Amino acid sequence: MKxxxxxxxxxxSVPHLGNYIGAIKQWVDIQKNHRCLFSIVDLHAITVPQxxxxxxxxxxxxxxxxxxxxxxxARSTIYIQSEVAEHAELAWILGTVTKxxxxxxxxxxxxxxxxxxxxxxxxxxxxxxxxxxxxxxxxDTSAVPVGEDQMQHLExxxxxxxxxxxxxxxxxxxxxxxxQKHGSRIMSLQDADKKMSKSDESKSGTIMLDDDADAIxxxxxxxxxxxxxxxxxxxxxxxxxxxxMTIYHHLSGKTMKEIETLYEGKGYGDFKKDLAEIVVDYxxxxxxxxxxxxxEPGELHKVLDAGRDKAKAMAEAKxxxxxxxxxxxx
Ligand code: TYM
Numbered sequence: 001m002k003x004x005x006x007x008x009x010x011x012x013s014v015p016h017l018g019n020y021i022g023a024i025k026q027w028v029d030i031q032k033n034h035r036c037l038f039s040i041v042d043l044h045a046i047t048v049p050q051x052x053x054x055x056x057x058x059x060x061x062x063x064x065x066x067x068x069x070x071x072x073x074a075r076s077t078i079y080i081q082s083e084v085a086e087h088a089e090l091a092w093i094l095g096t097v098t099k100x101x102x103x104x105x106x107x108x109x110x111x112x113x114x115x116x117x118x119x120x121x122x123x124x125x126x127x128x129x130x131x132x133x134x135x136x137x138x139x140d141t142s143a144v145p146v147g148e149d150q151m152q153h154l155e156x157x158x159x160x161x162x163x164x165x166x167x168x169x170x171x172x173x174x175x176x177x178x179x180q181k182h183g184s185r186i187m188s189l190q191d192a193d194k195k196m197s198k199s200d201e202s203k204s205g206t207i208m209l210d211d212d213a214d215a216i217x218x219x220x221x222x223x224x225x226x227x228x229x230x231x232x233x234x235x236x237x238x239x240x241x242x243x244x245m246t247i248y249h250h251l252s253g254k255t256m257k258e259i260e261t262l263y264e265g266k267g268y269g270d271f272k273k274d275l276a277e278i279v280v281d282y283x284x285x286x287x288x289x290x291x292x293x294x295x296e297p298g299e300l301h302k303v304l305d306a307g308r309d310k311a312k313a314m315a316e317a318k319x320x321x322x323x324x325x326x327x328x329x330x
Contacts, residue, residue, distance in 0.1 A: 003142040005143045005144070005178075006139055007037075007038055009041065011059040016198055017283075018147065020209060037311060039311075042055065043081050061210075064293035068286045077310045086138060087315070088134075089319060090315075093326060109128065132154075137164075139314055161175070189204065192226075220244075220275055223244060231245065245259055247275065
């Protein structure tokens, strides 16, 4: 049987270009020769405050984005995490074999709890990696295509799986992360030291997948560059330009070398102008499809219903084994 691939996105906003390049774009290729599950992980989203109405809309928008970007529901299972209750059940069980010290070391927890202080951080935010491990282990996943920021969580999922297997007998497959060479960490257009993110205070640092052509052009033309001219891929010396080149590379299919040759002797202005048009042309059709789904969500609900039923059948079978291994029930 083909290897199983699992990944997901939190419905905290419409996805951005970092989500697309770091995750969704890889998924579209991977689904051609793997069994895939792509979830909208709403239980993860509520580990930080969400407006319920907005989150519902974001959930549908993420599903629409998956389809608009080329995830094919005939090949891949698209579903909402909270509609398969086994995720939460397994997360609880895995929580009993996860150490406080391991969770305390997670940089995402440290970052997100920094504002209000550790004492005021929610239990859900702390236990987030156990839920993420549950998502992955529930389906005997062998590969998880994610951006670099999820590596630490994935490492912990592997530790938890091994520990459970040791304590209760072989139950879970040990998953591998799939990280791309370029693009696993797209940076903010306003600050090349920070990753592109939905929570960036500077809205112009993040290109949302539903930005219109004008917004995209403005954001790219305003993007920060590095001192000293020249369009070269040198992430250490030229982090901002290298980040823009990574976007160029992914959306045009050109290699870094080809891009360097193309802009030899030219300035940042020419490069940014071309990049803006590449991004506008690439995202235009995605945005149009997304908007069609917003107006007519019927098809979306059909895909999500079918995805839920398929994921649920797989999750139920696995949970029966887990309960038996742990000694739960009669
Ligand atoms: P989330 O919703 O923050 O991001 C979704 C995916 O996008 C990637 N990503 C990026 N890649 C490159 N550059 C960026 N600037 C960038 N920002 C985000 C993320 O690495 C991710 O792959 N915890 C996960 C969701 C999750 C999950 C899972 C993922 C829950 N359960 C199980 C895989 C498997 C998260 O918060 O992703």
